[in-house]
Amino acid sequence: MTAPGAQAAYRTDDPPAAPASGPKIVVTGATGAVGRHVARLLAQRGTERPGLFVRDPDKAAALGLPGPAVRGDYADRELLRRALDGADAVFVVTANPLRPEDDENILAAARAAGVRHAVKLSWCGVADPGADDLVARWNRRSEEVLRDSGLSWTVLRIRTPMSNALAWAPSIRERGVVRALGGASRTACVDPRDVAAVAVAALTEPGHAGRTYALAGPEALSPREQTAVLAEVLGRRLEFEEITEEEARAGWSRRYGERIAEALVAGARRRAGGAAAARDEGTLAELLGRRPGTFTEWTTDHVGEFS
Numbered sequence: 001m002t003a004p005g006a007q008a009a010y011r012t013d014d015p016p017a018a019p020a021s022g023p024k025i026v027v028t029g030a031t032g033a034v035g036r037h038v039a040r041l042l043a044q045r046g047t048e049r050p051g052l053f054v055r056d057p058d059k060a061a062a063l064g065l066p067g068p069a070v071r072g073d074y075a076d077r078e079l080l081r082r083a084l085d086g087a088d089a090v091f092v093v094t095a096n097p098l099r100p101e102d103d104e105n106i107l108a109a110a111r112a113a114g115v116r117h118a119v120k121l122s123w124c125g126v127a128d129p130g131a132d133d134l135v136a137r138w139n140r141r142s143e144e145v146l147r148d149s150g151l152s153w154t155v156l157r158i159r160t161p162m163s164n165a166l167a168w169a170p171s172i173r174e175r176g177v178v179r180a181l182g183g184a185s186r187t188a189c190v191d192p193r194d195v196a197a198v199a200v201a202a203l204t205e206p207g208h209a210g211r212t213y214a215l216a217g218p219e220a221l222s223p224r225e226q227t228a229v230l231a232e233v234l235g236r237r238l239e240f241e242e243i244t245e246e247e248a249r250a251g252w253s254r255r256y257g258e259r260i261a262e263a264l265v266a267g268a269r270r271r272a273g274g275a276a277a278a279r280d281e282g283t284l285a286e287l288l289g290r291r292p293g294t295f296t297e298w299t300t301d302h303v304g305e306f307s
Contacts, residue, residue, distance in 0.1 A: 025042055028092055055071065087110075090117075159276060162299075163302075173306065186221060220279050
């Protein structure tokens, strides 16, 4: 199901165009929230040959992602180099602040393989002087590694992807409840499809080298407000339950470990102070050539995942 007026902007399920003959682009993190859309958009263009570097090729296949998928770990520089051999550009996505060497390995392999340009997915919190937790420091260092890599580069700093709301899907389906920390904390969350469209432009078009873009959504919504949008789109009553910081820390610790959990709690405190509420002021709209997608549109396009 697609929101009115959104079909042309967001069709990423079309079959790939004719076999590509243009520059090869390697997408790391290709099964992630943004990477999957980057891979699909590149394939649809029909002028580039996307290659995927993933931990789980079965997941890539289940998502219907195009292009050859190489199974690997960022710790294996030689495998990375082989996967990047012949590529002109690489989309760099890393996800573990306890493994800062991942960015170094990807970029070293890219340089050895003759890759010319790297587009790095980063985080808007990098620019927040009050952000000094593990995640913020990791992202800042990753950007520095990129700028010092010797490659042409573009940095995409993003706000929280709208797709993070999918974490609520099980409790919505089972109990009609959204449970979250910081129910009143507003974030200008961004549609990952919009981020992917900018990434593809930065990977394939001139004019983006040496640029750092802050990509936020067009509206700042709190978890309570997102719950209201979900209820309206799904056509059912949903309740919001505020959890305590202790509950959030315990859940994050089980999933990510204590060090990352503490960083996520620090981020939640900054959001409560309004650190993530700044909406798109034209950067994303200008890069897209259209208005950015809203949370209502994103939710409408993902109804099946909450039902």
